[in-house]
Amino acid sequence: MTIDLKTIKHISKLSRISVDDAKADKLAGDLNSIFDFIEKLKELNTDNVEPLTSVAETTLKLRVDEVKSKNIRDKILKNSPDENEDFFVVPRVVE
């Protein structure tokens, strides 16, 4: 299998990571060598095997749905990357 530049551009879009041509080229090389390595799994017949989704063999506990962290707006907003008073600020999305 080979991952071509078109696929790299597609994955980069899905990943929301901008990629220029030089970077796409390097990534294609790296990903192809990694997938060559991963392809080893194809040797194994896994037709009747149940997939393992969690190693923690416990049932999830139920809890009351209640707010435990109250009045923390200012604490949370402190890490905001853009200057603001009461909100997170992003580039304009509505014209």
Added chain:
Amino acid sequence: MPDITSLTLTELVKNIKDKKISSEETTKAFIERGEKSRDLNAYITEDFSNAILKAKSFDQKPNFDLKLPGVPMAVKDLFCTNGVKTTAGSKILNNFIPPYESTVTQNIWNEGAILLGKLNCDEFAMGSSNETSFYGNVQSPIDKGLVPGGSSGGSASALAANLTPITIGTDTGGSIRQPASFTGTVGLKPTYGSCSRYGIVAFASSLDQAGPMSKDVKDCALLQEIISTYDEKDSTSIDFKRNEYSKELTNNIKGKKIGIPKEYRVDGMPKEIEDLWTKGIEYAKDCGAEIIEISLPHTNYALPAYYIVAPAEASSNLARYDGVKYGFRSKGENLIDMYEKTRSEGFGEEVQRRIMIGTYVLSSGYYDAYYLKAQKVRKLIKNDFDEAYKKVDAILTPSTPSAAFKIGEKTNDPVSMYLNDIFTVPVNLAGLPAISIPAGVDVKGYPLGLQIIGKAFDEQNILNIAYAMEEKIEFKNKITDWWIK
């Protein structure tokens, strides 16, 4: 009294309890050594002046009933610390100050420990050499230009160089055990669900576990009993009876059955690793254990399965870093452009590579061929261990396929870097506990580790085996302080 910084945790605690040394003296000793050791680049963030204030306040009103009374320590920068910058080794979190504390670190402070600072690590714990950190690579105290291993490389380096008496790391595919092995220290990856993941920057949620790193097995047992608690804030935290591991520690392992998996004799395994393993088997026999040859037939498929599962989960976990609510933000022409530039400039090369792999294997049309396939292989690997544990109590293997390598030696070939974790990854896939203990050196004098793998929730048993073997091995780490001018 010998130099404070060279004491084990157990010795240090005893000296503090006997009032031979104060918390302030101890803290200052580690700080002074930390300041002389900046060339190792073990710290991302030093919190030294706060540490001294905390130590002074401990000394004014000491509580010697605590397990870590006024003991200073540094932790991996993957644990969120309230009010202290937490970067996960990434540019994208270069200004992130958590407004909350991880459960594991909270457990440590509750026992009286004092934070010295945050230790370097591979970016988002993705790496085996600490070379993917945005804050530069870490030098191993073992030799100049040598990697300390990764991803808990700063933790391993700081511990081996006596910058901290004990530390914690996280292990997703070997990130505690491999650096412990490379630096002649002890590292335990607990059973999945043993230590809370709350407040640990997530990499691959079904594999991530926090664990102790220490100078000897006794210290390791003590720290494990402190950090392992049931926590309702982590939905995968498991409510089981936890031992007081250090109190129940014994070197009597007579009659324990220890399995030797033949599949770990990989092609091209260096002779010194083979010899180390043989020596380890002899030590285990000397301790009265019974050695049994076992088979873990799907071992070879663990690493390829891991490189589907871990990146898939990472691509999902790291979707949150979009420059909106916290962390680094790049300017964009519109919202999407801002996201794409933020992530392109904020994440390093290895992290971008893994996000791309993960996104690809989860994308439409490939899910069954990769992700589902890998989960089925994961089941086969777990079945292998379940079968083996019908015959044995624990499994003994080398920790790594080689000793530490030079900085830059493997950075151009991701697959050769991934092969470092060949002996550690199966344990994470199966959710089992495993400990690495120093057991010898290679021709250059670089440390080599042995790994003891246990049944789920059987930390006590592998700690006991490690404790008994440690006595026979009598490993002494040779640290020359080459970095101190």
